[in-house]
Amino acid sequence: MHDALPLSPAEAHALPSDASAAEQRAAPRFTILIRAAKLRCGEAEFLCIVRDVSETGISVRLFHPLPEGQELALELQNGDAYPLELVWQSEDRAGLKFRQPVDISRIIECPSRFAKRPVRAAFCAPVSLVSGAVAAEATLYDISQQGAKIVSPTRFAIDQRVRLCAPHLGEVNAKVRWRDGVTYGLVFEDTFQFGDMARIVAAMQGYSGLHFPT
The missing domain is CATH 2.40.10.220 (predicted glycosyltransferase like domains)
Incomplete structure (x- = not known):
């Protein structure tokens, strides 16, 4: 199960280096995507790179800070959109939580009847x-x-x-x-x-x- 939010860089750094094998197996597991997408932020749209995804959230690479106090949603290349809540932001990375349950297999596969095209x-x-x-x-x-x-x-x-x-x-x-x-x-x-x-x-x-x- 993919059931945890992406760790912030500070949280990842704080993990003990001598964790047991059992603790490592219990650690959050994510699907790595490295996929272009966009974030709807209020009435604006910003380009981003989805780095990894779990059933409860995603981490993205940003190219500028996100403005504060705006409703957020992730839109994939096939037009699927997912409401989000910003959990953390550190330099060019951010972790966001899905506001509702998602079909993670659909996010990973990103099915579309259109040929793959750049994010607009x-x-x-x-x-x-x-x-x-x-x-x-x-x-x-x-x-x-x-x-x-x-x-x-x-x-x-x-x-x-x-x-x-x-x-x-x-x-x-x-x-x-x-x-x-x-x-x-x-x-x-x-x-x-x-x-x-x-x-x-x-x-x-x-x-x-x-x-x-x-």
Whole structure:
């Protein structure tokens, strides 16, 4: 049974080094995942890495501190969401407790009818698209390491090259992959490192002041 919360670094350090074999067998056991996911934090969404999971909680790697006093939920790549409670946070790690019973096998397997795709952070932010002499205002609705979904009244063609511009994001070379009315799917010509995208996502949602101490 996986029935214990992840230990904080301080708690793990405090475990006796000469524990008996019986004590070791009784110690919490976790399934290691190392899986990209996102944390819903109030109305914001932040990228994280799930490190391990038990039937009562998870530990995650963070790329910035979590804001305080917000409702939390973990969302996996298949869209499954699990309400959470923050138990501890230490630098770039955090332990969180599930607020209700979970099917741990489903969390581990993460079944989905969609092909595996990067985790997308969904939020609205003003951006602009530039292509040649055309500069259009647009609204970003989600973003990942590899692309973004935007809405713009300006018409762009499939496979047209554009520059996506926004504060904290800078200028990103992209190509129009699909179009549905005024909604466009962009694919970036250069992908982002996961940690870099996590920090960009936080900053674009107004959390640019969240930094770990240096």
